[in-house]
Amino acid sequence: MSLLGPVYDLPTTMAKFVGLGIPLGDVVAMVTSRAAALIGRSDDLGSLAIGREADVSVLRFGTIHRNIFLDIPTLCDPYLRDRTRTGLHYAGQICGVEGYVESIMSAIIVAMSITAASQMREMPPLPKETMIGSLMNYVHTPRKNFQPMNANFGLLPTNGTGGRRSRQTRHEDSANAALGAMESYRRDNAWLFA
Numbered sequence: 001m002s003l004l005g006p007v008y009d010l011p012t013t014m015a016k017f018v019g020l021g022i023p024l025g026d027v028v029a030m031v032t033s034r035a036a037a038l039i040g041r042s043d044d045l046g047s048l049a050i051g052r053e054a055d056v057s058v059l060r061f062g063t064i065h066r067n068i069f070l071d072i073p074t075l076c077d078p079y080l081r082d083r084t085r086t087g088l089h090y091a092g093q094i095c096g097v098e099g100y101v102e103s104i105m106s107a108i109i110v111a112m113s114i115t116a117a118s119q120m121r122e123m124p125p126l127p128k129e130t131m132i133g134s135l136m137n138y139v140h141t142p143r144k145n146f147q148p149m150n151a152n153f154g155l156l157p158t159n160g161t162g163g164r165r166s167r168q169t170r171h172e173d174s175a176n177a178a179l180g181a182m183e184s185y186r187r188d189n190a191w192l193f194a
């Protein structure tokens with residue numbers, strides 16, 4: 001259970017066993033009654049029977065947030081087109097983005113690149129000042145432990161520069177820079193939006 005990373009804690013380890021398909025009741029027994037029996041302490045540990053010492057953890061059983069994603073920098077060009085299979089595009093969280101809006105953004109890029117291709121042209125890269133441009137830049141940058149990414153201000157190149165500013169001011173400046181960059185992009189590439 002720890003071959004590819006840290007064990008973290010007991011609930012995480014239990015969740016891994018549940019994920020492997022072992023019924024929850026069996027997993028609970030594995031870490032309570034069976035563990036107590038194994039060390040010869042069934043008389044005082046591993047059970048909630050009357051008279052026993054109470055040592056209780058209350059856990060909420062939820063859903064494991066599972067996100068399957070591809071090695072997009074290797075597999076695709078910057079417009080989410082498969083490098084080897086012409087006409088095959090990827091969109092949604094399988095591209096390494098996470099969230100509703102982010103998934104829609106990736107589909108917009110696919111739609112724009114198909115529009116460009118239908119006019120025998122190449123879609124110019126989206127400005128990095130915009131969230132959609134930054135997120136795609138993140139997705140296309142090869143990294144050792146790639147993990148899916150949400151839209152967030154930390155991705156924007158304009159967010160950390162320009163002296164000491166409050167968080168709100170930095171975010172407003174980033175939003176204005178993004179709007180300006182997108183407006184220029186639309187103006188310079190009107191054919192793509194016709």
Ligand SMILES: Cc1cc2nc3c(=O)[nH]c(=O)nc-3n(C[C@H](O)[C@H](O)[C@H](O)COP(=O)(O)OP(=O)(O)OC[C@H]3O[C@@H](n4cnc5c(N)ncnc54)[C@H](O)[C@@H]3O)c2cc1C
Binds near residue numbers: 066092098100101103
């Ligand atoms: C519990 C949970 C909570 C979340 N909360 C939020 C939130 O609050 N805000 C937010 O922005 N994001 C949230 N997300 C993330 C968000 O749901 C996803 O990032 C987003 O839905 C991904 O969209 P998608 O279209 O790429 O994939 P999906 O929405 O997963 O759509 C993929 C579709 O493909 C279908 N499919 C799969 N395999 C096949 C097949 N072989 N043949 C045909 N169809 C197939 C599936 O049934 C599914 O309908 C949450 C995710 C989870 C799991």
